[in-house]
Amino acid sequence: MSEMLGNQYFMARNYPAAQRELEEVILKDPLNRSAKKKLVVCYTQTEKVKEAIQFFNELISEDIEFVVKSHPIEDDCPCPELVEKIEMQKLADSDSVNYNLILGIIWVYCDIRRSIDYFFRARDLAPGDKRIDLTISLISDYLAKLSEHVNHTQ
Helix, strand or coil, X not given: CHHHHHXXXXXXXXXXXXXXXXXXXXXXXXXXXXXXXXXXXXXXXXXXXXXXXXXXXXXXXXXXXXXXXXXXXXXXXXXXXXXXHHHHHCCHXXXXXXXXHHHHHHHHCCCHHHHHHHHHHHHHHCXXXXXXXXXXXXXXXXXXXXXXXXXXXX
């Protein structure tokens, strides 16, 4: 029942409530990628950036296309509206690691190339952060494979 309830809260954009339910789902079924994908978004909105980047890296390590190929309408992905909201605020936070990590994570759901720019900014602000290095490596590898695929099909 908690996954259904978590999805309802997520659709209602009640991220704290969705987070609680989806955490229970993950405890029972750690391989539930759909719940994990939504939980990552919840964490970005509840200021649990450490948890967000951890689950995010797990997801993109396992199957980056599962995240990259999210469909805003079919998956009820709030990322386009979240990106707009966060980027419009651009307060003093734009120079914070967390601000850039959050936007990097959210942009992957919409545009992976915009995403990596935010991860590079986060790395500039926190050089040596292994989580960020891993994220950049995974995304860069994916983008390189996409580029190779395009070059081979032309």
